[in-house]
Amino acid sequence: MSCFTKICGITTGEDLEAVAALQPDAVGFIQWPKSTRYVEPEKVGEWETPEGMRRVGVFVCPNERELAHAIQYGRFDTVQVHRIPDNWWADRDFFQGIEFWSAMKPEELYFAESYFPFDQYVLDSYNPDTVGGTGELCDWEKSAQLVKAIKQPILLAGGLSPENVVEAVKTVAPAGVDVSSGVEGEPGKKDLAKVEAFLRAARGC
Numbered sequence: 178m179s180c181f182t183k184i185c186g187i188t189t190g191e192d193l194e195a196v197a198a199l200q201p202d203a204v205g206f207i208q209w210p211k212s213t214r215y216v217e218p219e220k221v222g223e224w225e226t227p228e229g230m231r232r233v234g235v236f237v238c239p240n241e242r243e244l245a246h247a248i249q250y251g252r253f254d255t256v257q258v259h260r261i262p263d264n265w266w267a268d269r270d271f272f273q274g275i276e277f278w279s280a281m282k283p284e285e286l287y288f289a290e291s292y293f294p295f296d297q298y299v300l301d302s303y304n305p306d307t308v309g310g311t312g313e314l315c316d317w318e319k320s321a322q323l324v325k326a327i328k329q330p331i332l333l334a335g336g337l338s339p340e341n342v343v344e345a346v347k348t349v350a351p352a353g354v355d356v357s358s359g360v361e362g363e364p365g366k367k368d369l370a371k372v373e374a375f376l377r378a379a380r381g382c
Contacts, residue, residue, distance in 0.1 A: 179380060180282055180351075180352075180353055180379050180380065180382050181203070181330075181332065181352055181353025181354070182201040182202050182203070182233075182353060182354060182375075182376055182379050182380070183201060183202065183203040183204070183205055183233065183332065183353065183354070183355040183356070184196050184201045184203075184205065184356060184357075184360065184367070184375075184376075185204070185205030185206075185207075185213040185233070185235065185334075185347060185355055185356065185357040185374060186205060186206075186207060186357035186358070186361070186365065187204055187205065187206055187216075187367065188207075188214050188216050188223045188365040188366070189366075190223070190367065192341040192367045193224050193226070194224075195332070195367070195372075196369070196370050196372055197226055197227055199231060199369075199372055199373055199376055200227070200230075200376075201230070201372075201376060202231060202353070203231035203232075203233050203255065204230060204231070204232065204233065205225060205233040205235050205355070205357070205382045206218075206221045206222060206232070206233070206234055206235065206238045206253075207235045207258065208235055208237075208239075208243075208247050208251070209235070209236065209237040209259075211237075213364050213365055214357070214364065216221070218234070218246065218247040218248075218249075218250040218251030218253075219250045219251075219350060221234075221252070221253075222250045222251050222252050223249075225290065227351035231254055231255050231276075232251070232253050232254050233253065233254075233255040233256075233257050234247050234248065234251055234255070234256055234257065235257045235259070235280075236257065236259065237257060237258075237259045237260050238258075238259070238260045238261070238274060239256075239258065241268065241271075241307060241364050244256060245271070245272075248267055248272070248275060250357045253275070254274065254275060254276065255275065255276040255277075255278060256272075256275055256276070256277050256278065257278040257279075257280055257299060258277065258278070258279055258280065259280045259281075259301075260377065261281075268284055269294065276296045276297065276320070277294075277295050277296055278286070278295060278296060278297045278298065278332075279295040279297075279298050279299070280298070280299035280300075280301050280334070281298070281299075281300070282300070282301060282302060282316075282320075283314070283315065283316050283319035283320050283323055284301055284319070286298060286300065286313055286323055286327065295329065296329065296330075297329055297330045297331070297332065297334050297352070298323075298327065298329055298330070298331045298332070299331070299332045299333075299334050299355055300315050300320045300323065300331055300332070300334060300335070300351070301315055301334040301335045301355075302314060302315045302316075302334075302335035308334075310343075311352065312336050312358045312359065313335060313336050314335055314336035315333060315334060315335030315336065315347045317333075317345060317348045317349050318348075320333055320349045320351070321348060321349045321350065324349055324350050324351055324352075330352035330353070331351050331352055332351055332352060332353045332354060332355045333346075333349050333351040333354050333355065333357070334354070334355035334357075336359065337354055337355070337356045337359050337375075338356070338359035338360070338371075338375065339360070339371055339374035339375040339377075339378055342354055342356070342375055342378045342379050342382075343378050343379075343381070343382055346379065346382040347382065348352070354379050356375055358368065359371070359375065360372045360375050
């Protein structure tokens, strides 16, 4: 089974077109206004992606109204949620056809209760001031233990780059990998040579 690849933090239509041409499995768009990589869902909705490539909206502590608006206008087929609020819940009947991913640090997933049917988990590093794109490594040892213990697929994120993704995949054995800052020339701007190198390395694992 090949390693699933997601390129996250895309902020321009030009970057999206160039990244999509390299055929990752998913592309991600930050839907948190406090992020330097934030893109309005209406803008994302203007951009096209190839058939079969997942369009992931990345949210922080969202409510259902936010999700419904962003999914409609951004044309997202996947919702990735960071910092899930207490008693958070979304109506799966209302959001039919949408995959829900939960992003958290390994220590949180150890004790997470499956009161909401997430389709997949994303293991990421934690920073109190921002979400993703920090370049900080996730704990690979704990992540590897969780991959063996959790039934749902797990993507590995946090500090990945073309230089370390092979080691990360060999160590953790995740279902896939998720990268943002590790393939940037500057925050919010993708370096296509790095994107290509990352995808080539991940696919070769």
